[in-house]
Amino acid sequence: MELISGAGLVVKLVLLILIGFSLLSWAIIFLKFRVIYSAIGDSGRFQQFFWNKRRLDTISKNLKDFPHAPTAVLFRDGYQELMRNQRENNGDEPTPFSAEMGQADNVARALRRATNQETQRLERYLPFLATTGSTAPFIGLFGTVWGIMDAFHGIGQTGSASLAVVAPGISEALVATAIGLVAAIPAVVAYNHFVSKVNVLTGDMDSFCQEFLNIVGRMLRRS
Amino acid sequence: MTTPPFPSRNEPRLSSLLGISLAMHIVVFVLFSGVLFGTSPVERRPVYFVDLSKMPVLNPQAGRPDGGPAPKAKPAAKPKTAAPTPQPVAQPASKPEASKPKPTPVDNKPAVTQPTPVKTSSKPAEPASKPAEAGQSVQDKIAAMRQNQQRQQELADLKSKIAALSGDDTSGKSYGSGAPLGMPDGSGDEIGVDQQTWLQAFYKENWSLSKYQVARRDLQATVHVSYSADGTLTNYRFVESSGDANFDDSLKKAILKTKVLPFKPGRTLQFDVVFNLKDLMD
Numbered sequence: 001m002e003l004i005s006g007a008g009l010v011v012k013l014v015l016l017i018l019i020g021f022s023l024l025s026w027a028i029i030f031l032k033f034r035v036i037y038s039a040i041g042d043s044g045r046f047q048q049f050f051w052n053k054r055r056l057d058t059i060s061k062n063l064k065d066f067p068h069a070p071t072a073v074l075f076r077d078g079y080q081e082l083m084r085n086q087r088e089n090n091g092d093e094p095t096p097f098s099a100e101m102g103q104a105d106n107v108a109r110a111l112r113r114a115t116n117q118e119t120q121r122l123e124r125y126l127p128f129l130a131t132t133g134s135t136a137p138f139i140g141l142f143g144t145v146w147g148i149m150d151a152f153h154g155i156g157q158t159g160s161a162s163l164a165v166v167a168p169g170i171s172e173a174l175v176a177t178a179i180g181l182v183a184a185i186p187a188v189v190a191y192n193h194f195v196s197k198v199n200v201l202t203g204d205m206d207s208f209c210q211e212f213l214n215i216v217g218r219m220l221r222r223s
Numbered sequence: 224m225t226t227p228p229f230p231s232r233n234e235p236r237l238s239s240l241l242g243i244s245l246a247m248h249i250v251v252f253v254l255f256s257g258v259l260f261g262t263s264p265v266e267r268r269p270v271y272f273v274d275l276s277k278m279p280v281l282n283p284q285a286g287r288p289d290g291g292p293a294p295k296a297k298p299a300a301k302p303k304t305a306a307p308t309p310q311p312v313a314q315p316a317s318k319p320e321a322s323k324p325k326p327t328p329v330d331n332k333p334a335v336t337q338p339t340p341v342k343t344s345s346k347p348a349e350p351a352s353k354p355a356e357a358g359q360s361v362q363d364k365i366a367a368m369r370q371n372q373q374r375q376q377e378l379a380d381l382k383s384k385i386a387a388l389s390g391d392d393t394s395g396k397s398y399g400s401g402a403p404l405g406m407p408d409g410s411g412d413e414i415g416v417d418q419q420t421w422l423q424a425f426y427k428e429n430w431s432l433s434k435y436q437v438a439r440r441d442l443q444a445t446v447h448v449s450y451s452a453d454g455t456l457t458n459y460r461f462v463e464s465s466g467d468a469n470f471d472d473s474l475k476k477a478i479l480k481t482k483v484l485p486f487k488p489g490r491t492l493q494f495d496v497v498f499n500l501k502d503l504m505d
Contacts, residue, residue, distance in 0.1 A: 019248070022248065023241065023244050023245055023248060024241070024244070026244035026247060026248070027237055027240040027241040027243070027244040028237070028240075030235075030240040030243055030244065031234075031235060031237055031240045034234070034235055035234055035235075067233070068234075125237070
């Protein structure tokens, strides 16, 4: 506390920026923790449900049980596209398992679009964590360099260079680097962790797309 | 066939989580700054400056640990207080008195008495003592005023002594310069300081620790030390550890630096020494 109150104006400003970075990055960490872990949980449960129930119409009626699963969104968009094509081809009430082979491309495009949307949703705000992790130490370092400059200027004016004169100024300046690291370290750790989890989910979504397209293709060939 | 329902997501908003983040930062700040739990209260003990070149005694007399010899103390203090009394007192006292006698001597000796009180205002006692017939009341008044001034002077002197004794500054520098050598609570008859106080100062002299070696400034430890009658260190143990290894090591070094005391206590010495980092830093 004494170190912060004794620091210069520029160092205080730097500390304020770093605290802002830390506040926002922790808010993002909390947000991403909830979003990504609920997505992982729901996605696992949905895939289990999907492979247990073989009928697409039954699955589509139970999608509300998996609100956070990205694969459920993929299924919803793919299934909606499939049904839309059915309606256009028949003109009346669509029959789920009778469509032409060309419809598979439309479903594939719908799935790709849904995958992109879900990936964007999962990766939202993560770049801020990366920015905090990479810039906060430098911002802190800037504050430290400025503080040390000030300290040495003061030493030059007093003409004394004993440890008692030099140490307080330097320790006050070093607070900026310390706070910068305090802001950066959790941000970097969280960023790497969340990116790896998002990669796992993206892999899941890609696999699900392939499986879903295979099922649709088989159904279309049968009909 | 109906379209599948949109999954109802109730994702938290960033603004609400910003509040949680802010609360977390405040909690961390409060925990680290010591506002909530406070820094552990450090026992502030009076600090005596002891002249280590003078050996301690068994039964120290009342006085100051770094004070001068006893007989010189009181006479030295009195002249100091007595000296300033005549200067500020005499001038205001003589002037009103000098103006009063003016009309009274007019009746008896107008030529002689008038110039003396007016011109020699620095010596008001002479005109008052000389003429016995000038009126007993004037002499009485002067005497009463002198007494009054002396009392006020003594009172001021006492006040300054009390202020020096009860002040926050426990360094001992605020005592009068001529205080007798001894201890504030001494009841013995030997000129010197208490053995325990001397050893405290001795340990402090031997104790070295940089503030950069310890994380906190409020460290305190109590060590029980035992010395034999010939001054040899027989045992030491930590009654209360500080919890900081560097701090405790520095205490051990300070105690073990001199295993034999430069004086013979004459009896087995056993006491607790409180090592306070703040005292060392001060």
